Amino acid sequence: MVAVIGLGNMGMAMLRRLRELGVAVSAWDLDPAKRAAAAEAGARAPAALADAGAPVTVLSLPNEAAVGAVLAELLPVLPRDAVIADTSTLSPGAVRGFAAQAAAAGCAYLDAPVSGGPAGAAAGTLAMMVGGDAAALDRARPLLDRLAARLLHIGPSGAGQVAKLVNNLLVATHLVVAGEALRLGAAAGVAPEALLPVINGASGRSAATEVNWPRWILGGAFDSGFSAGLMRKDVRLAVALAGAVGAPLDATARAAAAWEALSAAVPDEADFNRLSAAIFEGEVA
Numbered sequence: 001m002v003a004v005i006g007l008g009n010m011g012m013a014m015l016r017r018l019r020e021l022g023v024a025v026s027a028w029d030l031d032p033a034k035r036a037a038a039a040e041a042g043a044r045a046p047a048a049l050a051d052a053g054a055p056v057t058v059l060s061l062p063n064e065a066a067v068g069a070v071l072a073e074l075l076p077v078l079p080r081d082a083v084i085a086d087t088s089t090l091s092p093g094a095v096r097g098f099a100a101q102a103a104a105a106g107c108a109y110l111d112a113p114v115s116g117g118p119a120g121a122a123a124g125t126l127a128m129m130v131g132g133d134a135a136a137l138d139r140a141r142p143l144l145d146r147l148a149a150r151l152l153h154i155g156p157s158g159a160g161q162v163a164k165l166v167n168n169l170l171v172a173t174h175l176v177v178a179g180e181a182l183r184l185g186a187a188a189g190v191a192p193e194a195l196l197p198v199i200n201g202a203s204g205r206s207a208a209t210e211v212n213w214p215r216w217i218l219g220g221a222f223d224s225g226f227s228a229g230l231m232r233k234d235v236r237l238a239v240a241l242a243g244a245v246g247a248p249l250d251a252t253a254r255a256a257a258a259w260e261a262l263s264a265a266v267p268d269e270a271d272f273n274r275l276s277a278a279i280f281e282g283e284v285a
């Protein structure tokens, strides 16, 4: 039995993937409608969070306050030696605190943030970057392997979040600069449809040009399942981390500032790809 706590775009996709593989799942979300959807997908979905934990418990929550609230209820009732794999993107400092709380309760807490979005979760092809105790990871690995095609132990508690924040600072920056560079091309007479195949066979490519633009922006789908608000949260965490460790940011800080400055044009509820499209359309941070 594995528990999935937090049934949003990512948590529900992970739950469905596990059910497809025949894994018994227990699930919980603050939202009763999400619990009902989990039950329809074949999960146990008790009304109380305290009844939802399992020896391996996966969290997929929006922020540190939510994780703190869930751990406060779950840690006293989880079995000893339970492993909590937290796939939420959070600050390294916060997850070190959660790991200490879990250890005091006889459980292990791994920071296990992921990349690959709901589509990667549904297909079991996530990249998962883990910080924390290697023996605890080994206990959870048979289950986590079903969600992640690349399951990497990065280092001690917090190291997984460092890897994730560095990755997402790059994603956020690439979306800004791809929008700007494609705007330059269009202004000079070459449309993105003509530029992208060239860039993607050349050295200017990134996930922004290889995946985001062709898949979600050109066709106007904007249904990636990752909100601009969650990306802004990640960018803020990366900037705060840079401040905390004394690593000055310059180009990436300018991209981070664009995510904040365009919050009226691209509100938090919007798909995160909207930001690159808005810059292409002429929004200037």
Ligand code: NAD
Pocket: 005, 006, 007, 008, 009, 010, 011, 028, 029, 030, 031, 034, 060, 061, 062, 063, 065, 066, 067, 069, 070, 087, 088, 089, 090, 114, 115, 116, 117, 118, 224, 225, 226, 227, 230
């Ligand atoms: P989401 O907003 O779609 O879902 C969050 C879910 O958590 C909601 O169903 C909400 O009701 C629930 N929730 C909130 N507070 C809760 C609480 N205290 N107890 C139980 N449930 C609670 O978010 P998401 O897109 O699924 O992202 C979840 C996490 O994964 C975030 O930390 C995000 O940064 C990270 N992430 C998201 C993606 C993506 O592509 N969506 C990719 C990688 C990482």
